[in-house]
Amino acid sequence: MATPIIISVPHQLGRAEARRRIETGFAKIINLLPGSSGARSERWDGDRLIFNVAALSQTISGVIHVLDAAVVMEIEVPGILRVFAGGLKERLQKMGQLLLTRARSSDE
Template sequence: MASPIIVSIPHQLGRAEARRRIEGGFAKIVNLLPGSSAAPNERWDGDRLIFSVVALGQTVSGVIHILDATVTMEIELPSVLRLIASGLKERLQKMGQLLLTKK
């Protein structure tokens, strides 16, 4: 299996507020995946969001780690979706920064 897409986003919100914003904006993150059709399976384990979603008929899985000053996303793409990996990584980075910008 290919290595996951890893996106690390620094923030100044603290762990609790970063988690609240990721919880509230997770649908926006999933919508970045092309052809995502069904609701994602998601489960919190402490401050880690473990998820999977079907995109273009393929299962995409990942983990979002919420830390005090950083949120890290690790997303496993099936080989057919690896072609979009670089563009997806950029879009995930931008969406994450929007969600975690201090307001």
């Protein structure tokens, strides 16, 4: 059974800007997952990003909900990757905060 990681990152950007930043920064989020091989699928359903990523011969799946004042990440971590769950949550929280609070230049 997968161990869910749930992370909420508050923001003051509004839904449209938060979504744009998640769209452009999603690769950075994926790179934090242990053993991610780059094989992934992702699709938007409204303001929800649904994804699957191959990592260490396992599949990590999740949903990122973009809300007016927060972004909520729900990530299912399977069996062998559970040992990474604690540290992963901290790294994802920090990356989310960077994506949603850092001032962005017009060319990013």
